[in-house]
Amino acid sequence: MAEDARDTRATLALLAALAAAAAGAHALGEPFYVNMAARVAILAMAAAGLNLALGFGGMVSFGHAAFFGLGGYAAGVAAWHAANQIPLASWPVLVPGTDRMIVVWAAAAATGGLAALLIGALSLRTSGVQFIMITLAFAQMFYYFAISWPAYGGEDGLPIYLRNGIEGLDVYDPFTFFAICFVWLAATLAGTARIMRARFGAALTMARLSEARLASAGVDPFPVRLTAFALSGAVTAVAGALNADLNGFVGPSALSWKMSGELMAFVILGGVGRLGGPVAGAAAFVLLEHFLGAATERWVLVFGALLLGVTLFARGGLLGLLAGRARHG
Amino acid sequence: MSAALALEQALNGVQLGVMLFLAAAGLTLIFGVMGLINLAHGALFMTGAYACAFLTRETGSFWLGLAGGALAAAAAGAAVELLVVRRLYGRDHLDQVLATFALALIFSDAARWIFGPQPLWLDPPAALSGAVPLPGGGAYPAYRLAIIVAGLAAAAGLHALIARTRLGMRIRAGESDREMVAALGVNVALLYTAVFALGAGLAGFAGAMVGALRSVQADMGEPVLILAFVVIVIGGVGSVKGAFAGAMLVGVTDTMGRALLPALFARIWDPATAAGAGAAVASMLIYMLMAAVLVLRPKGLFPADG
Amino acid sequence: MAEAALRVEGLSKAFGGLVASDRVSLDLRAGEIHALIGPNGAGKSTLIGQIAGWIRPDAGRVLLAGRDVTRLSPARRARLGLGRTFQVSTLALPLSARRNAMIGALARAGGAWGFVRPLMRERALTEAADAALARVGLAARADTPAAELSHGERRRLELACALAGAPRALLLDEPLAGMGPEGAAQMTELLDALRREVPILLVEHDMDAVFRLADRITVLAMGRVIAHGPPAAIRADAAVRATYLGQDDQPEAADV
Numbered sequence: 043m044a045e046d047a048r049d050t051r052a053t054l055a056l057l058a059a060l061a062a063a064a065a066g067a068h069a070l071g072e073p074f075y076v077n078m079a080a081r082v083a084i085l086a087m088a089a090a091g092l093n094l095a096l097g098f099g100g101m102v103s104f105g106h107a108a109f110f111g112l113g114g115y116a117a118g119v120a121a122w123h124a125a126n127q128i129p130l131a132s133w134p135v136l137v138p139g140t141d142r143m144i145v146v147w148a149a150a151a152a153t154g155g156l157a158a159l160l161i162g163a164l165s166l167r168t169s170g171v172q173f174i175m176i177t178l179a180f181a182q183m184f185y186y187f188a189i190s191w192p193a194y195g196g197e198d199g200l201p202i203y204l205r206n207g208i209e210g211l212d213v214y215d216p217f218t219f220f221a222i223c224f225v226w227l228a229a230t231l232a233g234t235a236r237i238m239r240a241r242f243g244a245a246l247t248m249a250r251l252s253e254a255r256l257a258s259a260g261v262d263p264f265p266v267r268l269t270a271f272a273l274s275g276a277v278t279a280v281a282g283a284l285n286a287d288l289n290g291f292v293g294p295s296a297l298s299w300k301m302s303g304e305l306m307a308f309v310i311l312g313g314v315g316r317l318g319g320p321v322a323g324a325a326a327f328v329l330l331e332h333f334l335g336a337a338t339e340r341w342v343l344v345f346g347a348l349l350l351g352v353t354l355f356a357r358g359g360l361l362g363l364l365a366g367r368a369r370h371g
Numbered sequence: 372m373s374a375a376l377a378l379e380q381a382l383n384g385v386q387l388g389v390m391l392f393l394a395a396a397g398l399t400l401i402f403g404v405m406g407l408i409n410l411a412h413g414a415l416f417m418t419g420a421y422a423c424a425f426l427t428r429e430t431g432s433f434w435l436g437l438a439g440g441a442l443a444a445a446a447a448g449a450a451v452e453l454l455v456v457r458r459l460y461g462r463d464h465l466d467q468v469l470a471t472f473a474l475a476l477i478f479s480d481a482a483r484w485i486f487g488p489q490p491l492w493l494d495p496p497a498a499l500s501g502a503v504p505l506p507g508g509g510a511y512p513a514y515r516l517a518i519i520v521a522g523l524a525a526a527a528g529l530h531a532l533i534a535r536t537r538l539g540m541r542i543r544a545g546e547s548d549r550e551m552v553a554a555l556g557v558n559v560a561l562l563y564t565a566v567f568a569l570g571a572g573l574a575g576f577a578g579a580m581v582g583a584l585r586s587v588q589a590d591m592g593e594p595v596l597i598l599a600f601v602v603i604v605i606g607g608v609g610s611v612k613g614a615f616a617g618a619m620l621v622g623v624t625d626t627m628g629r630a631l632l633p634a635l636f637a638r639i640w641d642p643a644t645a646a647g648a649g650a651a652v653a654s655m656l657i658y659m660l661m662a663a664v665l666v667l668r669p670k671g672l673f674p675a676d677g
Numbered sequence: 678m679a680e681a682a683l684r685v686e687g688l689s690k691a692f693g694g695l696v697a698s699d700r701v702s703l704d705l706r707a708g709e710i711h712a713l714i715g716p717n718g719a720g721k722s723t724l725i726g727q728i729a730g731w732i733r734p735d736a737g738r739v740l741l742a743g744r745d746v747t748r749l750s751p752a753r754r755a756r757l758g759l760g761r762t763f764q765v766s767t768l769a770l771p772l773s774a775r776r777n778a779m780i781g782a783l784a785r786a787g788g789a790w791g792f793v794r795p796l797m798r799e800r801a802l803t804e805a806a807d808a809a810l811a812r813v814g815l816a817a818r819a820d821t822p823a824a825e826l827s828h829g830e831r832r833r834l835e836l837a838c839a840l841a842g843a844p845r846a847l848l849l850d851e852p853l854a855g856m857g858p859e860g861a862a863q864m865t866e867l868l869d870a871l872r873r874e875v876p877i878l879l880v881e882h883d884m885d886a887v888f889r890l891a892d893r894i895t896v897l898a899m900g901r902v903i904a905h906g907p908p909a910a911i912r913a914d915a916a917v918r919a920t921y922l923g924q925d926d927q928p929e930a931a932d933v
Contacts, residue, residue, distance in 0.1 A: 102465050164662050167669040171408045172608055174468055175600035176665065182597045183658035191651040241783065241791030241799065248780050251769035255777075258729070258767070259842055260755035260784025299593060303410075303472040310469050340484060346476030353470040354458055 050235070053318030057228060060325065064224070068217040076216040077288065082328045083223035084284045089308035089320030090230045091277030096306065097315035098238055099270040100250030105161065105177030106305050108184045109275040111297030112157055113150035113282025115188070118200040118292040120146050125203060143206040143213070143287070147280050154279020155272045162271035166264060178299060185297040199293020206287055223284050230277055235317055246270050307349055375509030380630045381623065386515050388622025389522025393577035395599040395614040396529060397570020403609035403675060404545040404566050405460055410471040411451065412574055412599065413592025414478030419444035419575025420582035420591060421482055424491040433496040437579050444575020445568040452567035475592070482589040490586035518580050525576060526615060533611065542566060546609060546675065601657055605664045607671030616672055621657050628656040680743040681706050682846040682876045688727055688737035697723035698734065699900040705846055710868065710877045712887045715897035716920060721880050722764070724897065725850055729761050730754045742845060756784050760844025762835040764851045770824040774815055774834050777823055778806035781841030809841035813867060829860030833867070847875050853883045865889060888912070896920070
């Protein structure tokens with residue numbers, strides 16, 4: 043389909059621009075901007091995870107901070123146990139902490155995916171506003187839990203003194219770390235595109251557009267939605283783990299409702315249901331935050347006003363401007 | 372736990388419950404009549420608190436501050452409805468969520484801008500600064516008791532308003548059939564503004580009362596918003612009766628959990644662990660309650676649409 | 678006698694005090710079109726909802742080829758061979774006619790759990806969809822988004838979606854609604870031929886079409902079956918005449 047092709051081209055162009063910006067900053071010896079590019083890649087990946095549920099599946103989750111934060115805590119907790127040489131669990135089997143990124147990613151994906159499976163199983167019994175309220179409420183549950191549970195820093199959060207590592211890579215080199223995040227982002231987008239073109243994507247699309255038709259064709263919408271929601275949570279959680287490693291810190295703010303709102307804003311700002319939308323949205327946010335945040339103390343106010351303006355007056359998002367009219371009307 | 376302490380905690384639970392009801396009633400009315408989800412509702416709660424603190428400081432009268440807080444929130448609600456929310460009725464929930472989330476950010480940052488990053492402190496009025504003796508030997512702060520009474524009175528007033536007045540009749544009609552209301556020649560635009568202002572005013576009234584209990588800060592609205600959502604999901608979206616039941620349930624469960632769980636856990640673990648685990652589990656209790664309701668009655672205890 | 682493709686036994690459903698279905702029994706046999714008619718509010722939609730699985734009956738059973746499906750979900754019933762169309766269109770408007778029809782074939786050709794191979798390269802799906810589109814005369818419109826089809830074409834696409842699932846019994850809820858005379862004639866002809874492939878339970882307000890198509894007719898009023906039999910007998914039935922003639926909005930149509 044022509045629209046798909048245009049969407050793909052816009053996405054590839056955005057990825058190329060992001061990679062070029064990071065490479066340029068690296069060549070000019072500006073690690074700060076390389077890290078900024080890594081932040082864009084991570085937030086874009088988290089939002090791309092949300093986009094699978096929200097944009098493609100029509101599930102308006104206001105609780106994806108839960109998965110982002112859980113992924114971050116998975117990284118932080120694993121690293122804390124490794125650094126302090128205290129096993130994570132001693133029964134029924136001894137589970138030591140770990141500082142290996144690959145294990146951390148798997149743990150983050152499993153934690154986020156499992157949490158999404160549980161939250162999804164409960165909240166997908168409802169729809170509409172109830173779904174929004176419930177996802178938000180459950181995310182907030184993790185937030186309050188993180189604040190009141192003193193073992194991993196409570197309100198102060200958990201520092202990660204040594205970044206988790208991968209054999210053979212210098213993860214402290216900003217460009218190497220950016221490359222890791224970038225590969226994750228690209229893989230997420232490619233995987234999403236692939237899934238959405240396959241049977242599962244067709245069923246998910248139909249669950250969004252016409253649930254009754256899908257059920258009448260013999261496919262239960264609930265497990266399709268739940269699977270998409272769990273996948274979505276797992277992806278966002280891996281992004282959360284990367285974010286914790288980038289910042290050397292994970293705290294309750296990663297779980298807060300503002301985080302959920304921001305992730306949602308990236309998806310909408312970029313263009314709902316568009317593959318590259320989250321990249322455009324995250325990049326715009328990070329750039330605005332950097333330049334406007336330097337210019338005014340009232341960055342939050344300005345961001346709120348921008349978000350309000352875009353929501354009210356510019357439907358279709360940034361990619362809508364880049365790649366033509368809004369998808370799916 | 373002694374009987375007096377238990378009674379005190381139960382009263383605290385009811386006090387939290389009536390506050391939550393005042394916040395949730397507006398949310399659920401606004402959804403019931405206009406089909407709108409409003410994430411800026413917590414910001415209106417905060418507006419009431421700031422207006423009350425400001426007016427009390429300027430005029431020296433808490434009562435003027437209290438009335439001003441409710442009115443300021445209602446006015447802010449009306450303004451928000453006229454300028455922004457009006458454009459969102461026909462939109463999908465996604466746009467509503469995003470736009471009202473943006474409003475919440477704007478309100479809280481504006482409050483920080485105007486009143487500074489430090490919290491404001493507001494004292495309860497002198498007449499209510501004492502304590503009331505409780506049966507069984509304890510004593511309970513008069514101001515908290517007054518909140519309970521005021522909250523219950525507001526709930527009764529709201530009930531009478533919806534059941535007995537012309538505005539209430541239109542609200543009920545709007546809940547059951549939106550097109551019908553317009554067809555009957557009711558000025559729908561005015562009705563919507565009135566409902567939004569009413570909901571905002573109730574939230575502002577609650578905010579003003581809570582302000583004197585704790586401190587007044589820019590982000591005080593967000594936990595209230597979340598709890599109000601839990602209340603609404605438990606009670607049934609769009610149902611004022613459900614909001615009342617849900618609010619009481621959440622208020623009492625949360626308060627009792629925080630009071631009882633650490634003590635309960637202390638019988639199993641050492642005091643430090645028990646305190647931490649108790650607080651953490653207590654913070655999750657109402658969400659477990661919500662999950663249980665979702666499993667048993669996905670539409671809430673009092674579903675509005677039967 | 679061979680097992681009925683679809684059998685309904687004593688279905689009852691009340692909403693509060695309102696009895697929407699009152700011990701309704703009927704069956705659908707191979708090769709036939711069985712029409713379900715009745716004035717507005719007679720309980721046709723509630724009955725269809727219970728047969729398809731969207732509404733849970735208070736009492737009674739639904740049997741699909743002899744198998745009790747009363748407690749199964751709509752999707753399970755569809756997988757067991759119950760196809761349906763809706764009174765109000767359920768097409769995915771942004772998607773092409775072919776994509777819509779392919780969804781119809783999804784469960785029969787392996788289900789939703791494919792994450793890798795592109796849909797358009799799934800031969801089983803494209804072939805089933807194209808065959809169904811050809812069957813309803815929409816082969817030339819396969820790549821057109823449903824939104825751009827005419828009303829009559831959309832009704833036929835709905836039918837194609839159901840046919841793509843190779844149903845063993847078909848529930849059609851007012852397939853002629855809103856159609857002009859030409860579209861109605863086309864659809865009537867299509868249904869007439871279709872009965873040899875799959876038996877059809879037809880809910881329809883167009884009495885011309887009903888009396889032309891139906892092998893048997895069941896008349897529902899106030900949730901109850903008031904008459905049942907071949908078209909000629911129904912036309913002569915006093916109870917039916919009373920029910921329809923008593924209705925202002927259903928004048929001579931039943932009287933043809």
